[in-house]
Amino acid sequence: xxxxxxxxxxxxxxxxxxxxxxxxxxxxxxxxxxxxxxxxxxxxxxxxxxxxxxxxxxxxxxxxxxxxxxxxxxxxxxxxxxxxxxxxxxxxxxxxxxxxxxxxxxxxxxxxxxxxxxxxxxxxxxxxxxxxxxxxxxxxxxxxxxxxxxxxxxxxxxxxxxxxxxxxxxxxxxxxxxxxxxxxxxxxxxxxxxxxxxxxxxxxxxxxxxxxxxxxxxxxxxxxxxxxxxxxxxxxxxxxxxxxxxxxxxxxxxxxxxxxxxxxxxxxxxxxxxxxxxxxxxxxxxxxxxxxxxxxxxxxxxxxxxxxxxxxxxxxxxxxxxxxxxxxxxxxxxxxxxxxxxxxxxxxxxxxxxxxxxxxxxxxxxxxxxxxxxxxxxxxxxxxxxxxxxxxxxxxxxxxxxxxxxxxxxxxxxxxxxxxxxxxxxxxxxxxxxxxxxxxxxxxxxxxxxxxx
Numbered sequence: 178x179x180x181x182x183x184x185x186x187x188x189x190x191x192x193x194x195x196x197x198x199x200x201x202x203x204x205x206x207x208x209x210x211x212x213x214x215x216x217x218x219x220x221x222x223x224x225x226x227x228x229x230x231x232x233x234x235x236x237x238x239x240x241x242x243x244x245x246x247x248x249x250x251x252x253x254x255x256x257x258x259x260x261x262x263x264x265x266x267x268x269x270x271x272x273x274x275x276x277x278x279x280x281x282x283x284x285x286x287x288x289x290x291x292x293x294x295x296x297x298x299x300x301x302x303x304x305x306x307x308x309x310x311x312x313x314x315x316x317x318x319x320x321x322x323x324x325x326x327x328x329x330x331x332x333x334x335x336x337x338x339x340x341x342x343x344x345x346x347x348x349x350x351x352x353x354x355x356x357x358x359x360x361x362x363x364x365x366x367x368x369x370x371x372x373x374x375x376x377x378x379x380x381x382x383x384x385x386x387x388x389x390x391x392x393x394x395x396x397x398x399x400x401x402x403x404x405x406x407x408x409x410x411x412x413x414x415x416x417x418x419x420x421x422x423x424x425x426x427x428x429x430x431x432x433x434x435x436x437x438x439x440x441x442x443x444x445x446x447x448x449x450x451x452x453x454x455x456x457x458x459x460x461x462x463x464x465x466x467x468x469x470x471x472x473x474x475x476x477x478x479x480x481x482x483x484x485x486x487x488x489x490x491x492x493x494x495x496x497x498x499x500x501x502x503x504x505x506x507x508x509x510x511x512x513x514x515x516x517x518x519x520x521x522x523x524x525x526x527x528x529x530x531x532x533x534x535x536x537x538x539x540x541x542x543x544x545x546x547x548x549x550x551x552x553x554x555x556x557x558x559x560x561x562x563x564x565x566x567x568x569x570x571x572x573x574x575x576x577x578x579x580x581x582x583x584x585x586x587x588x589x590x591x592x593x594x595x596x597x598x599x600x601x602x603x604x605x606x607x608x609x610x611x612x613x614x615x616x617x618x619x620x621x622x623x624x625x626x627x628x629x630x
Contacts, residue, residue, distance in 0.1 A: 190217020
């Protein structure tokens with residue numbers, strides 16, 4: 178039997194799920210194929226379980242901060258087995274709700290492995306070996322990404338882990354070496370430190386969170402050290418050696434770090450393999466699905482989200498998925514121009530950036546000034562016993578082109594900052610906006626109104 182759809186979507190992560198729902202909302206017949214779990218990496222092995230783990234352990238640093246001020250004492254202990262059980266329950270309930278949403282929208286959800294059989298035809302093979310032939314007008318590939326690593330850091334799932342493995346651990350390692358201090362490594366380091374692991378964070382670049390503003394990175398490193406995380410920046414791993422007690426991480430200059438387990442968090446790589454695609458696009462690149470300005474691989478095929486390598490973030494993937502569906506439905510024309518995309522690091526401290534860093538802007542010959550404000554003067558930060566951190570604003574002439582922040586709760590500011598960057602706010606607009614008092618938002622106001630240098 179052959180089924181026919183206006184839009185066929187492969188991959189039910191953030192990009193694919195958003196694309197399928199958008200297509201249905203526009204009155205197009207749509208099918209969504211997923212070979213594994215609905216929700217993709219973000220829901221099942223990434224964004225959502227990580228935030229659940231950080232949320233469950235949030236009382237630990239909060240209580241410690243108040244204890245340092247001698248305002249009280251006590252402890253909070255998280256049961257790892259109970260946390261894993263809650264994770265399983267929450268993710269299953271979310272997948273169930275997503276399935277219901279798709280059904281209500283009229284999207285056909287198909288479980289199985291898809292393969293291209295021509296420019297506008299695919300076959301889906303289910304677990305019972307049954308096959309569904311599908312003809313489509315447009316195909317949207319949302320294949321996602323996977324953890325990446327160099328050969329010498331190859332995980333074994335026992336002593337050397339990826340983030341996928343780490344999120345499934347049933348017990349807390351006595352010590353953990355985290356290789357890679359991007360968002361994934363920073364968030365996992367905070368969680369395991371809270372759970373009682375002795376954590377060493379290792380980064381080959383000269384600073385942690387190396388894509389971010391240097392002052393933001395320095396404050397972030399300082400706050401993590403204050404929490405008890407050992408930070409080793411500008412440290413290149415030369416070898417991993419299994420020992421009776423775990424793993425020995427050899428660094429340059431004869432240095433080494435020993436740990437019960439190692440977490441490799443050096444980034445993710447786009448998933449590019451899709452059976453049959455090589456017959457349609459034989460000359461394509463292997464490191465990402467290279468798309469044109471409309472996120473298209475060919476006349477009938479789009480590639481959205483992590484698999485095209487543009488921006489490996491769930492919210493960017495969702496936006497690309499919705500664009501592709503609208504374009505495929507003939508409701509808009511290109512090119513795809515998303516505007517500023519916020520980058521976030523979760524935990525306590527938190528950090529974010531919207532727009533370029535000063536270095537990024539200068540590399541494009543954009544003349545810039547900066548203004549900033551410290552969290553130390555903010556009453557909400559003081560109430561949380563977390564006065565460290567700052568907000569920085571990047572200006573071109575009298576226009577806001579970037580905002581960065583680090584500190585307790587600063588992600589509360591990210592959407593406001595994104596709006597300001599997207600709309601190119603001026604100082605006078607900031608002066609005329611009434612900020613609620615007392616809120617963390619006031620530090621953003623002070624940063625906007627501070628002297629520019």
